[in-house]
Amino acid sequence: MSIGILLPGQADFVAWRQQARRLLAAAVPPEQVEWRVVGDPPGLFGGAPLPAEAAPVTASVPRAFLDQAEVAIRHRDPERFALLYRILWRIVRGEHGLMQVATDADIVRLQAMTKAVRRDAHKMHAFLRFRGIEMPARSVEGEAGSPEAAGPDSPGERYVAWFEPDHHILEAETGFFIRRFAALRWSILTPEASAHWDGETLRMGAGGSRAEAPSEDAHEELWRAYYRSIFNPARMKPAAMRAEMPVKYWKNLPEARDIPRLMAEAPQRVAEMVARGATPAAERRQRFVQPAAPPAVAEGMPADLFSQIDDPATAMAALRAEMTARPDLPEWTRAATQMVFGEGPIGAPLLFVGEQPGDEEDLAGRPFVGPAGRMFDRAATEAGIDRPAAYVTNAVKHFKFKPTGRRRLHESPNAGDITWYRPFLKREIELVAPRLVVSLGATALRALTGKPLAITKVRGELIETADGLRVFPTVHPSYLLRLPDPESKEREYARFVADLRAAQREVA
Structure with missing residues (x-):
């Protein structure tokens, strides 16, 4: 006789998991289980209830199965509960590597379900x-x-x-x-x-x-105007548009009523764009906030004699002046608005090194003031770090970018750029004399150690350089901004805060 299992909801993974553990405890094979949801009509054979004495059992299964099962259970296929239990049964009964068998029929079906549910969720977020x-x-x-x-x-x-x-x-x-x-x-x-x-x-x-649901509201025309303004006729690909924005969603999208006209006008608009010609790339923006002038260096004192200066603040000003006046700066720095030097108190216990200034830092002349800097400030505060008491700087002091029209696209510094700035970074750190240096990202870690190291292998571990510098590696906050989905952003942000908290404990 089959065992009837009644679930309270169509996608109740917690309830399914509890019932699956009871079935395993009672050693009920998959072919003897009839799964239903509250509200479903009775099954063909009715199904006897699971004996009350069948207490749940704890089974060790791969994390990959649990992650996919939690998503696949939302699929509309009525056989999904049976499929998940069958895979679970096989794993517990000895097929421990089943999730890695890409050609197995059950695994193929599970992955197809998972993919379909995630695609449906993506469409919901977008449309x-x-x-x-x-x-x-x-x-x-x-x-x-x-x-x-x-x-x-x-x-x-x-x-x-x-x-x-x-x-x-x-x-x-x-x-x-x-x-x-x-x-x-x-x-x-x-x-x-x-x-x-x-x-x-x-x-x-x-x-x-x-x-x-209302068919329109006061913001409708504003949204449609925005969509029309970002529609690029030169990149119009109808097949790709229909694949990414299926017609079934059009009836609920305010902008859908403009799509046929925009597509019809596209050839003429492209011809007009070609006739106008390309827009010259802007090498730099003309308006920026002039940073506060650095402390004055003693008159007549050459900047390259900074090592002979006893006062660290004066020596730091001399170092800054020296870098600004260098005739041998890398060629690409001419496009940058200005040099962005480090900022913070001399003697700060924690010194943070990033990659290079970004667009906002280049205009303001200050480090860590852009989106990544704001995320760093928030994370540092949550980690219990007195942000104004920390010193922040970058391995490379100028914004390296590629001009494209009115935008400036970030370009990562290469090994030569890192090597050129490294002696100045070393002198800057010596003057601040921190108890711990936190490297944010691979570029900063390479500048501090002199060799490429994988962040994933050394993250959160104390490294001592050949010069005796204590370095604590973690990711750059810009990495968090590039993550594709909110769940991974939350997870990695919490991990980043934990790294900063561990660094704070090292100097507490």
Whole structure:
């Protein structure tokens, strides 16, 4: 006789996992299990309940299986529960390397499900559009999935979106929208379920209908104007557009009504662009904030005699003046707005070395003031570091970039650039005399050690250079900005904060 398992929800991984552990404890093979969800019609054979004495068992399974199973369970295939239990059964029964067998039929199917669910989530993130509605002073009684039934909202604007996912992804993907629109009140309606966020609490509800979501709002034309302004006719590829933005989503996208006209006008616009010719690349921006002048060096004292100066602050000013006046700077530095020197107190216990100034640092003449610098400041504060008491600098002191129209694209320093600036970095560190130097990224680590080292192998470990310098390697905060999804950004940001906290403990 088969064993009937009833799950409370279509994508309840916790419940499935608990039941799977009980089945393993009772040694029930996959072919004897009938999986159903609350609300499903009874199975063909009914299925006997699992004996109460079958307590859950703890089984060791690969992390790769758990990660994929948690995603694949959101797939719409009614056989997904049975597939996951069958794979689990095989792993526990001795096929420990099953997840690495790319040709196995069950693994192929699991990976296809996982890929489909993730693609559906990506489409939801990209093509869900909120529209504003005015909520009355006291919400009226409404249908279970409607915005009015989301709870007793205060008066004001609420944002509502309609989406038709291919799989059971709504509840799992609400975290993305909470992080992105945490301060707004919003509702997401789908045919099977709805999600409502009031700024503090998430409530799940029944499914809704497209008629309950507004068809347009006051911001519609502004969004369409933005889309028209970024549409590049020279790069129009209709097949790729339809592949990335399937027609099924067009009815819910405000910009979709402009796409046919933009596509029709594209050939003429391209011809006009060719006739106008290329826009000359701007070597540098003309307006920038002039940095404060460095402390004056004693009159008549050559900068290259800095090693003979007893006062570290005066010696630091001399070093800065020397670098500014060098006639042999790398050729590419002529395009930079200015040199960006280090900043912070002499004697700082922690000294942080980054790669090179970015666009905002180049204009301001100060290090760590751009997006990566702001992320570093936030992480340092969370790690308990007194940010103003730390010294920050870069291995390379000028912004290396490639001009493209009105933008300046960052270019990584090469080995020759790092070597040229290295003696000056070494003198700068000697004058600050920190108890620990934290290298942010591979360029900084190479400048400090004189050799290329993989951050992944030495991250978080104390390294002592040939000069006796104590170096603590970690990633550059710009790495966190380049991560593709919010989950990995949160995970790696927490790890970065932990690295900074460990560095702080070294000097505490």
